[in-house]
Structures are given as C-alpha cells and as structure tokens.
Amino acid sequence: MSVEKEDSTGQHSTGGDDTGKAETSKLRMENLTKQFGRIVAVEDVSLDIHSSEVFALVGDNGAGKSTLMNMLSGVHEPSKGQIYKDGKPVNFSNPSEARDNDIETVYQDLALMDDLDIATNIFMGQFPRTGFGPLQLIDWDETYERAEQIMMERLGRDLDIKTEVEFLSGGQRQLVAIGRSLAFDPDVIILDEPTSALSVDATRLVQDTIDTLADQGITIVIVSHNIESVLKHADRIGVLFRGSLVDIKQPEETDLEELNELMTTGTLSSGRLDD
Ligand SMILES: Nc1ncnc2c1ncn2[C@@H]1O[C@H](COP(=O)(O)OP(=O)(O)OP(=O)(O)O)[C@@H](O)[C@H]1O
Numbered sequence: 001m002s003v004e005k006e007d008s009t010g011q012h013s014t015g016g017d018d019t020g021k022a023e024t025s026k027l028r029m030e031n032l033t034k035q036f037g038r039i040v041a042v043e044d045v046s047l048d049i050h051s052s053e054v055f056a057l058v059g060d061n062g063a064g065k066s067t068l069m070n071m072l073s074g075v076h077e078p079s080k081g082q083i084y085k086d087g088k089p090v091n092f093s094n095p096s097e098a099r100d101n102d103i104e105t106v107y108q109d110l111a112l113m114d115d116l117d118i119a120t121n122i123f124m125g126q127f128p129r130t131g132f133g134p135l136q137l138i139d140w141d142e143t144y145e146r147a148e149q150i151m152m153e154r155l156g157r158d159l160d161i162k163t164e165v166e167f168l169s170g171g172q173r174q175l176v177a178i179g180r181s182l183a184f185d186p187d188v189i190i191l192d193e194p195t196s197a198l199s200v201d202a203t204r205l206v207q208d209t210i211d212t213l214a215d216q217g218i219t220i221v222i223v224s225h226n227i228e229s230v231l232k233h234a235d236r237i238g239v240l241f242r243g244s245l246v247d248i249k250q251p252e253e254t255d256l257e258e259l260n261e262l263m264t265t266g267t268l269s270s271g272r273l274d275d
Pocket residue numbers: 036039040041042059060061062063064065066067068
C-alpha cells in the first residue's frame with residue numbers, strides 16, 4: 001500500500017509506487033464515509049489519486065464502488081470525511097458543483113439521444129451560442145467544428161460527427177459519452193463500468209481512448225468489474241471490500257487471481273506476498 005505524505009506546499013502526495021507518472025495529488029479522499037441509515041456503504045476511505053493517472057476502483061457487488069464514485073461526482077454528500085481537489089477541500093452538494101471543479105462523470109447508461117447525431121449529443125444542453133440576451137441562437141457551425149475537434153484531436157477518432165448515434169457500435173457510443181464530458185473541459189473524468197457488455201474490439205477502442213486522455217493530462221477514475229481490463233490499462237487498482245479500501249495494487253505486482261481473492265475476501269491468504 002502506498003504511504004501518504006504531505007509536502008511543503010501542503011499538497012498531498014503518495015510515495016512507494018512506481019507508475020512512472022508525476023505523483024501530484026489530483027483528488028484526495030480523507031476518511032470518506034457514507035451511511036444510508038444503518039448501512040455503511042463506504043467506511044473511512046483515504047486515498048490519493050494522482051494527476052494524469054488511470055486509477056481503477058474494483059470490488060464485488062455491494063462493495064461500495066458506486067457510492068464512492070457518487071461522492072466524487074456530487075451525487076451523494078459524504079456522511080464523514082473530506083474530498084480535496086488539487087489540494088483544496090471541496091464539498092459537492094450536487095453534480096454541477098463537481099462539474100464546476102472540473103470533474104465529469106460518464107455513467108454506465110451513457111444517456112445518449114439515439115435519433116440525434118454525434119455532435120448534437122456531445123453539446124446537448126450546453127450548445128455554443130451566437131447573438132445576445134434573449135436573441136441568442138445555437139451556433140451550429142461552432143457546434144460541429146468543436147465536436148469535430150473533440151472527436152479528432154482529443155479522442156483521436158475519425159468518426160463522422162453527423163452520424164446519428166443509433167448507428168454506432170457500443171464502443172463508439174462510449175466514445176460519444178466521453179466526448180460529451182470533454183466538452184466541459186474537465187481534468188478528472190470518472191468512468192462507470194466503461195467496458196461492461198462491450199465486445200473485445202469495442203473494449204480495446206475504449207481502453208485506447210482512456211490511454212489517450214491520460215496522455216493529455218486528464219486524471220481518469222474507472223469503476224469496474226472488469227479486472228482483466230483494468231489490469232491492462234490502470235496505473236493503480238484500489239480494491240474495495242464491504243465499504244473499506246483494503247488494498248492498492250499496481251498491475252505489475254498483482255494478477256487476476258490475487259485481485260479476485262482481495263475482492264471476495266478482503267484479504268490475501270498466506271503464501272502470497274503483499275506489500
Ligand atoms: N441509496 C442507497 N440507500 C441505501 N443503501 C444503499 C444506497 N446505495 C447503496 N446502498 C448500499 O450500500 C452498499 C454499497 O453499494 P454500492 O452500490 O456502492 O456498491 P457497488 O460496489 O457499486 O456494487 P455494484 O457493483 O453491485 O453496483 C450496498 O449494501 C448497497 O445496498
């Protein structure tokens with residue numbers, strides 16, 4: 001498990017791992033707890049997510065992944081504990097406050113409008129406008145130009161932005177949903193089960209996109225059941241068990257079997273090396 005320390009600027013950072021990326025704390029959770037009545041869904045989770053890293057949160061059903069994600073995205077307020085963004089304490093009472101702090105979340109259902117094209121889906125609800133005051137109109141030229149930029153330059157994909165979303169594959173739909181989050185220019189994107197129910201090719205497309213975004217300096221938090229996928233693409237993997245963060249692993253130092261054991265029992269049997 002990485003060791004937390006605080007540098008002279010008050011920025012939290014972690015040592016003890018070797019992801020090859022700068023370890024500036026982008027998101028810090030300190031003793032985060034969430035209770036629903038008598039159910040403790042997340043208990044006392046402390047964790048630093050580094051700038052530009054791909055951090056995966058894994059865990060069995062009911063382990064607390066969604067609840068932790070929902071606290072970061074402003075859906076739930078913590079019962080206890082504190083979130084820090086870029087070293088500053090932040091309190092989100094709704095998702096738009098997380099958005100104001102440059103945190104975007106792509107939910108599993110993607111919430112795309114099938115009969116509308118890619119560009120319209122990317123800018124739905126926040127179209128570029130032209131004109132003044134009550135005479136403002138959607139600036140369609142700007143909408144298509146910016147959607148093209150997001151698709152080509154940020155996501156690195158040559159998809160025709162005038163294609164209606166209903167004609168896209170599962171992986172391409174995920175790309176559009178990620179594109180919509182990019183329209184808000186976030187520096188953290190939380191992805192809820194981004195590869196669930198995708199084909200092998202679609203999974204690869206999404207994984208490559210995640211790598212591309214991390215290379216652009218975006219911090220990615222993936223909530224996933226797909227351990228094989230996160231083993232290939234995450235810089236670090238945090239394992240939740242019954243609401244507690246029981247371990248943080250780097251893919252190089254662990255494997256499918258070990259992560260499964262941690263997810264299902266919360267610990268490692270003797271004979272396995274743990275740090
Ligand atoms: N709104 C809620 N009200 C009451 N209990 C809740 C609520 N949300 C989650 N829980 C409970 O909190 C615990 C953690 O749930 P959570 O959905 O965070 O787990 P998860 O790891 O995301 O599981 P899954 O992979 O099945 O979605 C579970 O016992 C769940 O029943």
